[in-house]
């Protein structure tokens with residue numbers, strides 16, 4: 001089996017990370033799991049702001065950490081995007097729902113099961129998980145993993161696999 005394709009980038013500010021997230025969102029088609037891992041403060045929520053806004057599901061500042069609420073759902077409005085896109089967007093299916101969950105405070109598999117994720121799997125969505133390594137997600141959806149690391153001061157390394 002060939003090695004999975006690995007890609008790595010370094011960002012130098014939170015703004016650069018969200019901007020990268022907006023670009024990265026263009027690669028995502030529902031259904032898909034986006035599994036984020038990385039230490040506290042490595043930028044998972046910051047990156048998610050970019051991904052969710054890139055998907056057109058919410059504005060960056062509407063995306064907050066689901067640390068205590070555990071799961072947020074953003075329902076994409078129909079593309080506000082660009083006037084030049086009218087023909088293209090008319091031909092596109094409705095934008096996907098975006099789930100953003102944080103498993104950091106989930107202590108047991110029972111807690112994990114109370115998140116209501118089964119319902120999520122009923123509709124092809126984009127599901128972004130922080131601390132995804134804490135629980136194995138059983139899903140037939142394709143997965144993309146992003147690992148974030150501190151790389152000094154305001155720099156972060158993002159590895160995609």
Ligand SMILES: Nc1ncnc2c1ncn2[C@@H]1O[C@H](COP(=O)(O)OP(=O)(O)OP(=O)(O)O)[C@@H](O)[C@H]1O
Pocket residue numbers: 011012013014015016017038039040041042043044045046047065130153154155156
């Ligand atoms: N290059 C960068 N990319 C992302 N965030 C950065 C960067 N440089 C500095 N920061 C700052 O680091 C912090 C990252 O916080 P964020 O909440 O996104 O991390 P997190 O990985 O979600 O943490 P947690 O595990 O607590 O959920 C923010 O305060 C952000 O402004």
Ligand SMILES: [Mg+2]
Pocket residue numbers: 044045046065102130
């Ligand atoms: Mg976070």
